[in-house]
Amino acid sequence: MIAHIGIMLASFTRPWDIGATPGALLFALPLIAVVAVVYKATKIEKITLASFIKTSAILFGSIVVFMVLTAIGLFVLVRFTVG
Amino acid sequence: MSSRNFKLEGVPFLVLVGFAGWWIPGMGHLLIGKKNAAGVIFGAIIFALIVGLWVGSIAVIDSHEPWYWAQMLISPFLGLLSYLNGTEYHISVFGKPREIGQIYTGVAGMLNLLCIVNAVYLGHIINIKKRESR
Numbered sequence: 001m002i003a004h005i006g007i008m009l010a011s012f013t014r015p016w017d018i019g020a021t022p023g024a025l026l027f028a029l030p031l032i033a034v035v036a037v038v039y040k041a042t043k044i045e046k047i048t049l050a051s052f053i054k055t056s057a058i059l060f061g062s063i064v065v066f067m068v069l070t071a072i073g074l075f076v077l078v079r080f081t082v083g
Numbered sequence: 084m085s086s087r088n089f090k091l092e093g094v095p096f097l098v099l100v101g102f103a104g105w106w107i108p109g110m111g112h113l114l115i116g117k118k119n120a121a122g123v124i125f126g127a128i129i130f131a132l133i134v135g136l137w138v139g140s141i142a143v144i145d146s147h148e149p150w151y152w153a154q155m156l157i158s159p160f161l162g163l164l165s166y167l168n169g170t171e172y173h174i175s176v177f178g179k180p181r182e183i184g185q186i187y188t189g190v191a192g193m194l195n196l197l198c199i200v201n202a203v204y205l206g207h208i209i210n211i212k213k214r215e216s217r
Binding site: 011012013014015016017018019020024027030031034035037038039041042044046047052 | 119120123124127128130131134136137138139140141142172174176178179180181183184186187190191194197198201
């Protein structure tokens with residue numbers, strides 16, 4: 001048991017091996033979920049499970065869609081200006 | 084809005100709410116009676132902290148970096164991690180793991196600041212309602 005806890009704690013002393021790949025962008029998704037959940041927790045007067053999950057999911061989706069659209073817009077802008 | 088029957092009122096109550104929310108994420112909301120919000124805030128911020136530390140290691144908490152001040156907004160306990168890394172472990176992290184770790188922990192800190200401000204504001208509203216009901 002103590003050995004397992006030790007192994008778990010040891011994983012916080014060694015960084016992951018992540019390259020500058022497109023897949024690394026997927027790390028943004030859990031962070032966007034955290035932002036959506038915390039924001040909704042401060043805004044909703046009374047938190048009930050179903051409605052809270054629904055509103056947080058809608059906000060999460062909105063943020064992801066907006067970020068994708070912004071990325072596409074910036075890509076097009078850079079393509080047509082810098083080349 | 085429900086509230087706990089605190090003897091402490093006014094500015095000292097607000098200071099306690101803010102201070103408690105800084106030391107333990109979500110504690111400020113618990114003190115003003117919002118248990119569900121407190122639980123959600125605690126879980127979400129600690130999740131972001133753990134993911135950031137897991138990806139980047141405890142080396143992402145570096146007192147020489149500007150991100151440190153955002154990370155410390157999660158809790159002053161994080162200073163202990165920076166101290167541990169400086170004295171015991173001497174871990175270095177570079178590149179994408181460092182970036183991702185710092186962003187996760189920094190954003191978690193800034194979200195906790197939002198929650199602290201929110202809890203203090205709601206505590207202020209409770210104070211006003213208590214005064215009006217007398």
